[in-house]
Amino acid sequence: MNMPAPINMTSAAIEQVKALLDGRGKPSAGIRIGVRTKGCSGLSYTLEFADEKNEFDEEMEVEGLTILIDPKATMFIIGTEMDYVEDKLESGFVFNNPNEKGRCGCGESFHV
Amino acid sequence: MVTLLQIHEPGETPEPHEGETELAVGIDLGTTNSVVAVSGEDAVEVLKDEDGQALVPSIVAYAPDGSAIVGELAKRLLLSRPEAVVSSIKRLMGRGAEDVKALGGQLPFDIEPQHDGESHLVRLNIAGQTLTPVEISADILKALRDRAQEHLGAKIDKAVITVPAYFDDAQRVATKDAARLAGLEVLRLVNEPTAAALAYGLDKGAEGLYAVYDLGGGTFDISLLRMEKGVFQVLATSGDAALGGDDFDHAIADHFLKQRQAELGEADLSAGEVKVALMTGRLAKECLTTEGRGEWMLSGSDQQTKHALDRATFNDLVKPFTDRTIKICHEVLTEAGYDPLDVKGVVLVGGSTRVPLVREAVAGYFGSEPLADIDPDQVVAVGAALQAEALTVGSDTLLLDVTPLSLGLETMGGLVEKVIPRNTPIPVAKAQEFTTFQDGQTAMAIHVVQGEREMVDQNRSLARFNLTGIPPMAAGAAHIRVTFQVDADGLLTVSAGEDTSGIEAKVEVKPSYGLSEEEMSQMLYDSMAHAKDDMNLRLLTEARVEAERAMLAVRAALQADCNLLSVEEREAIGEVMDKVIEAIRGNDRDVINQAAEELDKATHVFAEKRMDKGIRDALTGVSMNTLEKSVGEPEDA
Numbered sequence: 001m002n003m004p005a006p007i008n009m010t011s012a013a014i015e016q017v018k019a020l021l022d023g024r025g026k027p028s029a030g031i032r033i034g035v036r037t038k039g040c041s042g043l044s045y046t047l048e049f050a051d052e053k054n055e056f057d058e059e060m061e062v063e064g065l066t067i068l069i070d071p072k073a074t075m076f077i078i079g080t081e082m083d084y085v086e087d088k089l090e091s092g093f094v095f096n097n098p099n100e101k102g103r104c105g106c107g108e109s110f111h112v
Numbered sequence: 113m114v115t116l117l118q119i120h121e122p123g124e125t126p127e128p129h130e131g132e133t134e135l136a137v138g139i140d141l142g143t144t145n146s147v148v149a150v151s152g153e154d155a156v157e158v159l160k161d162e163d164g165q166a167l168v169p170s171i172v173a174y175a176p177d178g179s180a181i182v183g184e185l186a187k188r189l190l191l192s193r194p195e196a197v198v199s200s201i202k203r204l205m206g207r208g209a210e211d212v213k214a215l216g217g218q219l220p221f222d223i224e225p226q227h228d229g230e231s232h233l234v235r236l237n238i239a240g241q242t243l244t245p246v247e248i249s250a251d252i253l254k255a256l257r258d259r260a261q262e263h264l265g266a267k268i269d270k271a272v273i274t275v276p277a278y279f280d281d282a283q284r285v286a287t288k289d290a291a292r293l294a295g296l297e298v299l300r301l302v303n304e305p306t307a308a309a310l311a312y313g314l315d316k317g318a319e320g321l322y323a324v325y326d327l328g329g330g331t332f333d334i335s336l337l338r339m340e341k342g343v344f345q346v347l348a349t350s351g352d353a354a355l356g357g358d359d360f361d362h363a364i365a366d367h368f369l370k371q372r373q374a375e376l377g378e379a380d381l382s383a384g385e386v387k388v389a390l391m392t393g394r395l396a397k398e399c400l401t402t403e404g405r406g407e408w409m410l411s412g413s414d415q416q417t418k419h420a421l422d423r424a425t426f427n428d429l430v431k432p433f434t435d436r437t438i439k440i441c442h443e444v445l446t447e448a449g450y451d452p453l454d455v456k457g458v459v460l461v462g463g464s465t466r467v468p469l470v471r472e473a474v475a476g477y478f479g480s481e482p483l484a485d486i487d488p489d490q491v492v493a494v495g496a497a498l499q500a501e502a503l504t505v506g507s508d509t510l511l512l513d514v515t516p517l518s519l520g521l522e523t524m525g526g527l528v529e530k531v532i533p534r535n536t537p538i539p540v541a542k543a544q545e546f547t548t549f550q551d552g553q554t555a556m557a558i559h560v561v562q563g564e565r566e567m568v569d570q571n572r573s574l575a576r577f578n579l580t581g582i583p584p585m586a587a588g589a590a591h592i593r594v595t596f597q598v599d600a601d602g603l604l605t606v607s608a609g610e611d612t613s614g615i616e617a618k619v620e621v622k623p624s625y626g627l628s629e630e631e632m633s634q635m636l637y638d639s640m641a642h643a644k645d646d647m648n649l650r651l652l653t654e655a656r657v658e659a660e661r662a663m664l665a666v667r668a669a670l671q672a673d674c675n676l677l678s679v680e681e682r683e684a685i686g687e688v689m690d691k692v693i694e695a696i697r698g699n700d701r702d703v704i705n706q707a708a709e710e711l712d713k714a715t716h717v718f719a720e721k722r723m724d725k726g727i728r729d730a731l732t733g734v735s736m737n738t739l740e741k742s743v744g745e746p747e748d749a
Contacts, residue, residue, distance in 0.1 A: 017119070031119055045117055046120075047118070048120050048121065048122050050122065085116065091116065092116025093116065093118070093119070094117070095117070
């Protein structure tokens, strides 16, 4: 039985990650998504380039991209959709996480 | 509002709200004593009073003007003004008046009678004031908060508070309410054993299995924790709510009193003599913890007796109790499927773990020296402080706790369907599908229960609600999805919905009465003692429910299509149905299953006839052309 992918990425997100990896200027193993216990509402996301895969990282392939998920994060972000949004003022990634039960007022952290 | 995230170089993700600093304290809110600690740059500081005492007795005295005095001073007032002083209030947190009644007259509290329209919460009458346990606990928390603010010279409004692993929803909510009243936001409620393990930094150490051995004055708790991939889990907890250092005092007092009786030839002991012996027993225990031997005097009824006690005799007296703790350790390990040698380290918590024999027993059983560098009275607060720092400043450790008892639903026949098993790491959300029992059933009563037994009436009822508006369907066709969610603080919410119609019943599970520690351990004990009987009863009940379902279906069919059967056929089915009714009344599962099977066979022909009739009805009056057409284009049919 195939496990469903831990997270889904929109095509906009895939395009942008590819572009950012190309523009990084050094080889990358992929990007790593994690959570940490910071912020006023419990947890916040981290999104970083990965130089190498860690032993316990959850690994998924999306259209040739390697997405690494910190093992501590998996249970909090399974089913999340990662999107990229762009408007006149700002651009960046958004996590639409069905596990989230609330966010803090500033939107930087969430809790499950 | 959503913040857009950028991809950063490894390790360079900025902290949220960088630049804002906030202080949060860790609080061990104990039954007898409480401790407050704060974690700073490089060390944890346990906050002490002017006398250098870290322990704040969890005792509150109320002055005539309503102001509260907490701690050592209140403890001294306990003797002179007992009516104005409250102790051990933690035992009443989240309890209803009913629960307190069950505890009998053992509590030194004056319980206010409950008035109509009031909540079920217990109210105490103290020096003319009516107070709830939440308000009294809030006064203790306020005192701890004041101590912290004085020490740190800053406003403190956030805290991590520890609770026993077996605290249920009601008790956890009550603890949070008390904190709110005291002006503290609870960042997280952490289980006491988990906090103790954090204090030793086990979360940063090697992966593996750890045990927390907590022997206080009156209670014993053992918890198994596992550290894996940077995640901390409580695997199992157990204990005995009536086993602790006080038993050691009793054993020594008994020993002294026997000697005294033999020496003086007294037949009866006065209450005063017993009290003195108990106090002497306590002194002897504390002395023999560090010394090899000692001598004590017992006075009373004008006659003094002298009693010598050495470490070896002391050990003999205490051994039955340490044996019991080790037996419970063994049970918990066995239940979790581990061997004592699998445990990489044991953390000692509670003042009674200072007794050398306790340490020897623990070391002997687990095959390694227990961790005892941190004062066992303060270790829980130290862990809470570290967690408070982690939640405000940030850390890489996520903390997981477990559900102390299974959570489930009542299903047909009074059976329990466990949705979240005992010892499941939290936060957790689990959904399970249920269906209707009767044709056309439009509502479903959802009864949430807590406990390990197979039958509802042997478990504890947490909440009931109804899911109404289910569209009428054949029995078993509806898909009712029930979701159980336990958040990081151990609080439960249950929701139910039906898929095809989209109806939903969101329920707020109101925390009901609390559960006493004795009841909790009794429930666990019963579930083990009755495991086999329970399983048999469950199988029997399942067989009955199944047979009844079959009977319902046959009755419905007979009502609809009775004319398809000859008189003999009808009689034959009737006979088998009588047999099934008879079998259901009995207690033999095999007989019930056999009768149900016979019913199935006996109605086989009937079922075929009904099917034929169904097809005939469908075809009646339909010309071949139309039929072909409808087969060819099913969407028009």
